[in-house]
Amino acid sequence: MVFFMRTIDEKQIKKIKEFIFKNGRLLERKLFSFFFENGNKDDVIKALVAYQNLDGGFGNGIEPDLLCPDSTAIGAETAMYILDLLEYIDNEITDQLFNWIIKEQNEEGYISYPPKNMYNYPFQEWWSGPDELRIFALSGFLKKWGLKDAEFFKKVKDFYSNSSLPEEFTFYHYPYFIYLKYLGDNKEEKKMLQHIINQFPSIIEKNKEHYPLFGRHWYHALDIVDKKVVENEADSFFNGLKDDGGLRIFYQNFPWWRPIWTLDGLILLKKSGMIEF
Numbered sequence: 190m191v192f193f194m195r196t197i198d199e200k201q202i203k204k205i206k207e208f209i210f211k212n213g214r215l216l217e218r219k220l221f222s223f224f225f226e227n228g229n230k231d232d233v234i235k236a237l238v239a240y241q242n243l244d245g246g247f248g249n250g251i252e253p254d255l256l257c258p259d260s261t262a263i264g265a266e267t268a269m270y271i272l273d274l275l276e277y278i279d280n281e282i283t284d285q286l287f288n289w290i291i292k293e294q295n296e297e298g299y300i301s302y303p304p305k306n307m308y309n310y311p312f313q314e315w316w317s318g319p320d321e322l323r324i325f326a327l328s329g330f331l332k333k334w335g336l337k338d339a340e341f342f343k344k345v346k347d348f349y350s351n352s353s354l355p356e357e358f359t360f361y362h363y364p365y366f367i368y369l370k371y372l373g374d375n376k377e378e379k380k381m382l383q384h385i386i387n388q389f390p391s392i393i394e395k396n397k398e399h400y401p402l403f404g405r406h407w408y409h410a411l412d413i414v415d416k417k418v419v420e421n422e423a424d425s426f427f428n429g430l431k432d433d434g435g436l437r438i439f440y441q442n443f444p445w446w447r448p449i450w451t452l453d454g455l456i457l458l459k460k461s462g463m464i465e466f
Contacts, residue, residue, distance in 0.1 A: 192463045193420060195427060201434070202466060205451065208434030213448035215239075216251075220271070224456050225466070230275060237271055238282060240264070245285030246293070248304070253445050254313035259304030262323035265290055269330045270405045274456055278334045290327055291341050298348025299324040313443075322364045324348065329367035329409070342372065354381065358388050360396045363406045370409055389414055393422065398439040400426050403454035411461060423463050426454045 197205075202225065209221050216236040222228030240251035246260025247268040255263065265286060272278055293300045302320040328345040331338075345368070355362060369382040389410065393401050401407040402414065402422040411419060429437045436451040458464045 192461060195423065195464050197464055197466055204434030209448045209452055212435065217448050217452050220452055220456065224459060230277065233275060234277065237268060240268065241282065245289035255316050256312060257304055257307045257310040259306050260289060261304055262300040262302060262320055262327060266323060266326050269327065273330065287331065287336060291338060294341060294344055298344035325364035325368035329371040332371040358385050358392060360392060360399055360401065360406065367409050386413060393418065397425060400429065400450065400454055403457045404450060405453055408457050423458060
């Protein structure tokens with residue numbers, strides 16, 4: 190799809206940079222430099238690998254609301270999102286991560302949670318709940334990237350088949366969508382995928398301040414939704430940029446997400462060919 194091009198002037202990009210460098214982590218700063226200042230991809234990878242454990246998984250606060258150093262499924266998904274943006278998917282880092290995911294998959298098909306050391310470190314209260322659905326996002330990435338492991342994917346499919354899917358999908362049900370987009374192959378799965386697609390207008394409308402299509406959760410839908418919807422979402426993102434260079438977000442009590450969501454949107458807009466400088 191060809192989209193209307195939006196321009197970010199020098200003054201605005203300077204404000205955005207200052208905001209991200211002042212409020213973001215080294216990882217966000219290196220991502221900004223790579224995508225918007227001709228920075229080095231290897232510098233981003235070095236910052237990312239700081240979150241990778243010897244077992245191949247990712248933890249150490251790569252998910253900012255879960256500071257336990259142990260490897261987790263959400264840690265893996267967060268790393269995979271960044272690797273997907275970088276198109277850096279066939280290397281030692283990803284090989285080690287693939288091996289961790291496959292090793293940690295239990296007989297039921299998902300990755301057990303929480304990690305044993307979680308309660309020894311700060312975390313937000315929602316991370317005390319279950320996280321079984323994460324395997325659907327991980328398997329979608331792995332299928333997209335060409336992993337061939339029949340046993341792994343069979344276990345995920347069996348887990349999906351035994352799951353009770355919601356009638357109405359919410360913002361954080363996106364792992365179902367990722368799974369079905371890349372792995373849905375039978376009639377029922379394709380029907381469910383279309384059922385979720387039919388709910389896109391509702392999901393987007395109810396989550397305007399999450400900027401669904403230009404964030405790490407629902408960006409896999411960018412090539413599926415109607416062009417006009419994408420254009421409207423892009424306008425919503427631009428209208429959400431505040432005078433300090435950061436994005437207005439829903440989670441006002443968790444300011445560390447502002448530089449992350451600001452950068453997510455800008456990178457996805459650039460990769461979609463919707464902004465120029």
